[in-house]
Amino acid sequence: NAGVTQTPKFRILKIGQSMTLQCTQDMNHNYMYWYRQDPGMGLKLIYYSVGAGITDKGEVPNGYNVSRSTTEDFPLRLELAAPSQTSVYFCASSESGTVNEQFFGPGTRLTVL
Amino acid sequence: DAKTTQPTSMDCAEGRAANLPCNHSTISGNEYVYWYRQIHSQGPQYIIHGLKNNETNEMASLIITEDRKSSTLILPHATLRDTAVYYCIGLRTGTASKLTFGTGTRLQVTL
Numbered sequence: 001n002a003g004v005t006q007t008p009k010f011r012i013l014k015i016g017q018s019m020t021l022q023c024t025q026d027m028n029h030n031y032m033y034w035y036r037q038d039p040g041m042g043l044k045l046i047y048y049s050v051g052a053g054i055t056d057k058g059e060v061p062n063g064y065n066v067s068r069s070t071t072e073d074f075p076l077r078l079e080l081a082a083p084s085q086t087s088v089y090f091c092a093s094s095e096s097g098t099v100n101e102q103f104f105g106p107g108t109r110l111t112v113l
Numbered sequence: 114d115a116k117t118t119q120p121t122s123m124d125c126a127e128g129r130a131a132n133l134p135c136n137h138s139t140i141s142g143n144e145y146v147y148w149y150r151q152i153h154s155q156g157p158q159y160i161i162h163g164l165k166n167n168e169t170n171e172m173a174s175l176i177i178t179e180d181r182k183s184s185t186l187i188l189p190h191a192t193l194r195d196t197a198v199y200y201c202i203g204l205r206t207g208t209a210s211k212l213t214f215g216t217g218t219r220l221q222v223t224l
Contacts, residue, residue, distance in 0.1 A: 004156075033211070042200065042214030043157065058211060090156050100147065100204060102212060104156025 001026050004105035006091050012111045013081040021076040021108050023091030031094040032074040033102065034058075034066065036087040043090060049074055081112045115140035115203030122219040125195075131188040133218050135201030138182040144205045146177060147212070148186050150197040157200065157214070160186065191222045 007022045025032065030051045035043040035058075045058030049068040063085060065077040074093075078085060088109050092102040118136040125131040137146060147162040161168055161175045163184070168175045174187040188195055200217040 035214075040216070042216050043212070044214070045211050048211060059213075088154075092156070100145075100162070100206060100212065101159040102149075102157075104158070107154070107156055 003027065004091055004093055004103050006089075006105040006108050008108060009106070010109045012113060013078075014113060015081060015083065017081050018077070018079050019081070019110075021078070021089055021091075021110075023074045023076065023105060024072050025074075025091075025093040025103070026072065027093060027095070027103065028071060029093035029095050029103075030071065031096060031102075032068065033092040033094075034064070034074070034076045035090045035092065036060065036085075037090065037107075038087050046076065046089075078110075083112050086110060086112045115144050117201045117203050117215060119199070119201050119215065119218045121216070122221065124221050124223060125188075125191045127192055127222050127224055128190055131191040131195065131220055131222070133186040133188075133199050133201075133220065134183065135186070136183045137201070137203045140181055140203050141205065144203045146175065146181075146184050147202040147204050148173070148175065149200045149202065149212070149214075150195075151200070151217070152194075152197040160199075162204075191220075193222050193224070196220060196222045 004025045033048045034046040047066040049055045091105045094102045115137045148160040149157040151157045163175045177184045198217040
């Protein structure tokens with residue numbers, strides 16, 4: 001199993017551009033999450049999904065959108081990128097919401113200039 | 114979910130036990146204590162979790178006080194590869210339990 005994979009690893013965006021961060025898991029997990037981590041800080045939850053077709057906001061959803069059309073994929077869309085979105089983005093998945101061992105991807109480092 | 118308090122940083126000599134404390138005085142009866150760690154620039158990694166009883170797995174042991182207001186993560190024989198930021202998280206298990214990461218404890222294992 002590859003676990004949780006994320007693409008791209010690095011990206012530089014100009015202010016106002018858009019992009020989609022990809023996340024795929026091959027563990028057949030129902031729950032998936034997107035976090036962001038600013039320098040020297042802990043992770044903050046952006047969006048999460050409890051299954052295909054179901055998504056909900058986390059702590060810091062503004063400026064982002066998600067969709068979950070399949071169990072495997074959970075892309076994160078940035079519209080109109082801003083410097084405040086410069087961060088490292090981590091995707092994670094878990095089998096359920098009760099036993100919360102989350103498996104994390106390697107992250108996408110995004111810089112908005 | 115309970116607020117947790119951890120020391121900012123700790124050092125440990127390689128081969129010795131690393132004891133990482135966590136205070137969670139507001140934890141409620143149905144909240145678990147989870148521990149994750151994050152090795153530099155990587156995604157966090159689950160270590161262990163517990164509710165009331167002490168727990169042990171291949172990575173670590175978790176000691177929870179009887180009043181559940183604090184806990185200690187023990188890495189029995191720390192190695193250089195255990196250098197990481199360790200997060201203690203109080204989590205009420207339920208629908209889409211969402212982890213709340215603080216700033217954690219930066220553990221530096223030295224020769």
